[in-house]
Amino acid sequence: MRLELPHQLGSPTRRQWLRSGLQSGSALALGGLLPGFAGIARADDTWPNKAVRFVVPFAPGGSSEIVARSTAVELSRTLGQNVFVDNKPGAAGNIAMSEVARSTDQHTLILGHIGTLAVNPYIFAKLPYDANKDFKPVSLLAKVPSLYVVHPDVPAKNLREFIAYAKSKPGKLSYGSAGNGSAGHLAFEYLKMTSEVFMLHVPYRGTGPMVTDLLSGRLDASAIGAAAVIPFIKAGKVRCIATGSARRLAQLPDVPTVAEQGFPGFEMTQWYGMLAPASITPAQLAKLSAETMNAVKAPESMRRLTGDAAEAVGGTPEQFAQFIASEQGRWQKVIARAGIKPD
Numbered sequence: 041m042r043l044e045l046p047h048q049l050g051s052p053t054r055r056q057w058l059r060s061g062l063q064s065g066s067a068l069a070l071g072g073l074l075p076g077f078a079g080i081a082r083a084d085d086t087w088p089n090k091a092v093r094f095v096v097p098f099a100p101g102g103s104s105e106i107v108a109r110s111t112a113v114e115l116s117r118t119l120g121q122n123v124f125v126d127n128k129p130g131a132a133g134n135i136a137m138s139e140v141a142r143s144t145d146q147h148t149l150i151l152g153h154i155g156t157l158a159v160n161p162y163i164f165a166k167l168p169y170d171a172n173k174d175f176k177p178v179s180l181l182a183k184v185p186s187l188y189v190v191h192p193d194v195p196a197k198n199l200r201e202f203i204a205y206a207k208s209k210p211g212k213l214s215y216g217s218a219g220n221g222s223a224g225h226l227a228f229e230y231l232k233m234t235s236e237v238f239m240l241h242v243p244y245r246g247t248g249p250m251v252t253d254l255l256s257g258r259l260d261a262s263a264i265g266a267a268a269v270i271p272f273i274k275a276g277k278v279r280c281i282a283t284g285s286a287r288r289l290a291q292l293p294d295v296p297t298v299a300e301q302g303f304p305g306f307e308m309t310q311w312y313g314m315l316a317p318a319s320i321t322p323a324q325l326a327k328l329s330a331e332t333m334n335a336v337k338a339p340e341s342m343r344r345l346t347g348d349a350a351e352a353v354g355g356t357p358e359q360f361a362q363f364i365a366s367e368q369g370r371w372q373k374v375i376a377r378a379g380i381k382p383d
Contacts, residue, residue: 087324088147091122094314095150097136099129099246102218103184103265103350107312108151110344111181114335119328129246132160132221132382134168141174143317146324149178152313158367159221162375163382171368176325177360178314179332180353182345184265185285186227186308188298189278191257199282199301202261206237214240216250216259220382223310224250226371227263227284229378234303254278265310266291267348284308289349311353311367313360329357 094112098104105127112123128136133156140150157171169175188199194213196202206213217224220243232239242259244250247268253259255277263284270291273280282298283289286307298306314332316325333354335341345352355363374380 087327088119088121090147091124092119093148094123094125095136095140095148096125096127097129097133097150097153097156098127098218099248100127101248101251101268102246103267103310103348104151104153104247104312106267106348107182107184107345107350110341111314111332111335114338114341115332118331118334118338132156132164132219134160134164137171138168140315140317141169144319146317146320148317149328150175150315151181152177152315152364153223154226154311154367154371155219155222157313157364158371159226159375159380160382161368162372163221163380171364174318175315176318176320177357177364178316178325178329179336179357180311180313180355180360180363181332181336182312182353183351184267184310184312185283185289185349186223186263186310187266187269187273187280187284187292187295188227188231188261188263188282189254189269189273189280190261191254191259192276192279193257194260194279196281197279198296199298202281203235203237206239210238211240213260214242215261215263216242216244216254217262218247218250219243219245221380223265224263225380226374227308227310228261229380230306230308230374231263231298233374233378234298234306263308265350267345267350270349291349311363313364325357 094108096104096108105125108125112125116123133153136150137156140148160167161171190196190202196205215228217228219225225241225243247264250262251264254262255272266289269278272278273292280292280295282301283292283295284298284307286297288295288297316328336352336354342352
C-alpha cells in the first residue's frame with residue numbers, strides 16, 4: 041500500500057504534513073511508549089509525598105541533635121510532610137553516612153558535620169562512602185562554637201591557669217570527646233597544638249555519654265558544642281574556661297575567648313549542614329534547599345538556635361559545597377600535624 045501525500049488545494053504543504061506527523065509521533069512516544077518521563081516530572085512536582093527521615097550520625101544529647109530537631113520542626117511545616125530525626129551513631133558517623141550514601145530513597149536525608157565531611161576522609165585509610173561524590177549538599181544549617189570546660193574539681197578558673205596546671209601534670213589529665221575525629225576531639229587537639237600541652241584523650245560513642253562521665257568527675261575536661269553544654273555551665277556542674285568563638289557569647293559574657301587569653305586568631309567552631317543522597321533529582325534538590333533555608337531562617341528556629349548559642353546560617357547548595365571544600369583543606373593540615381588516627 042502506497043502512502044499518498046496530500047496535494048489538494050488548501051491542504052497542508054509537504055513540510056507541514058511531515059512536521060505534524062513528527063509532533064504527533066513524539067507525543068505518542070512520550071505519552072505512551074515512555075510514560076516514565078511524565079512520571080518523573082510528576083514525582084518532582086509532588087515530592088515529598090511521604091514522611092522524610094533526617095538521619096543524625098551521632099548519639100542523642102549533643103549539638104547535632106539540637107540543630108537537627110530545630111530544623112526538622114520547621115521543615116515539617118514548609119515541606120508539608122513530617123520530618124523526623126533518626127539518631128544512628130557508630131564508627132565516627134561512618135555507619136549512617138554509608139547507609140544514606142547507598143540510599144535510592146529521596147526521602148532520606150543526613151546531617152553533615154565537620155567530622156564526617158572534613159575529618160574522616162583524612163583519618164581513615166578507607167571509607168565506606170565518598171564525602172564529595174555520594175551526597176548532594178543542600179544547605180549549611182548552623183555553626184556552634186566549641187566551649188572548653190573542666191570539672192569543678194579542676195583548680196583552674198580560666199584557660200591560662202588550666203594550661204599551667206596541665207603542664208605541671210603532663211599526661212595525667214584526661215579530656216573526653218564524642219569519638220576519634222569528632223569536633224570535640226579536633227577542638228582539644230587544636231588547643232593542645234597551640235598551647236603545647238599533653239593530655240590523655242578518651243573517646244566516647246557520642247557527646248551524651250561523654251558528658252555523663254565529665255559531670256561525674258571521671259574526666260577532667262572537654263571541648264563541647266555550646267548548645268549541648270551551656271545548661272550544665274549555668275547550673276555550675278562544669279566550669280567554662282574559654283570559648284572557641286571569635287567573640288564572647290551573649291550567654292556567657294564573662295567568659296573570655298581562647299584568642300583573648302594569649303592565642304590570637306584562634307577559633308574553633310563546629311558546623312552542621314544537610315545532605316541528600318546523590319540520587320536526588322535537581323528539581324527535588326532545588327525545592328529542598330529553598331525550603332531548608334526558609335526553615336533555618338524562620339523566627340522560631342532562629343530563636344531556638346540563638347538560645348543555644350548556635351548561629352543559623354542557611355545558604356545554597358553551591359555555597360555549602362564551597363564551604364565543605366575550604367574546611368577539608370583546613371583540617372587536613374591539622375590532622376596531619378596532630379597525627380589523629382581513627383583508633
